[in-house]
Amino acid sequence: MTQPIIATGLSGVVFGSEPWKKAYQEWFKKASEKLGKPEIKDYSRKPGYSRYVDKVMRQLKPEASEEERVVEARKRFFDNVCRQVSLRADYYKNQEVIGVLNHLKKYYRLALITTLSHDAVSRILSISKLQGLYNIIECGKPEEKDDKADVFNRFLRYYGKPLLYIGGDNKQSFDYCKKNKIPCLFANLRGGADMPGVESVHNAEELRKLVEEISE
Numbered sequence: 001m002t003q004p005i006i007a008t009g010l011s012g013v014v015f016g017s018e019p020w021k022k023a024y025q026e027w028f029k030k031a032s033e034k035l036g037k038p039e040i041k042d043y044s045r046k047p048g049y050s051r052y053v054d055k056v057m058r059q060l061k062p063e064a065s066e067e068e069r070v071v072e073a074r075k076r077f078f079d080n081v082c083r084q085v086s087l088r089a090d091y092y093k094n095q096e097v098i099g100v101l102n103h104l105k106k107y108y109r110l111a112l113i114t115t116l117s118h119d120a121v122s123r124i125l126s127i128s129k130l131q132g133l134y135n136i137i138e139c140g141k142p143e144e145k146d147d148k149a150d151v152f153n154r155f156l157r158y159y160g161k162p163l164l165y166i167g168g169d170n171k172q173s174f175d176y177c178k179k180n181k182i183p184c185l186f187a188n189l190r191g192g193a194d195m196p197g198v199e200s201v202h203n204a205e206e207l208r209k210l211v212e213e214i215s216e
Helices: 018-035 038-045 049-060 066-087 095-104 118-127 148-159 171-179 204-215
Strands: 005-008 109-113 136-138 164-167 184-187 199-201
Touching: 018 038, 018 049, 018 066, 038 049, 049 066, 066 118, 095 204, 109 148, 136 148, 148 171, 164 171, 164 204, 171 184, 184 204, 199 204
Parallel strands: 005 109, 005 164, 109 136, 164 184, 184 199
Antiparallel strands: none
16 A cells, blocks of 8 residues: 655755745845846845846846746845755754654655655755655756746645645645645744644654654
């Protein structure tokens, strides 16, 4: 019998979310310097800052097609994330949660659902010595915008609904799960505010207990 699937994100679950946030700050900082527009640096502090990426890329690459701009913007961002993780991989890793996930692999298939590209995921897992953590990895395509729903849709077509999704602070992921009736948990591991309407876990032990309850 095929083992059921527990799916997770990377940011906020396996790693703290800091590398992703710093990668966006770096992305806008470099664009600001290249265009000579200091105000662009502030976009990384605005809610929904990823939507400003298209606006900036149209200024950086006015002659490129939309797909070319998306591919280049995402590659720059992925490179930034990989660089941030490489600087302090052991610090950013949520080692206790990784221990819980490794234990769960005895009973479930572990799946990663992420908008990162396959190349970026491979680099991050290699840098962090986590190459064998996941049984299934579903990534974003280089030409796709940063839309988790696209990756979820592809995952569900291939594998069906997971038994559970464990995510970081990406609200879009939880909105998708609630809409599609996928049980989900918010891994609120760094002391931030809980997410309204989503059950939260605050440490590895809470995560282990709630997974056991959901899977009974």
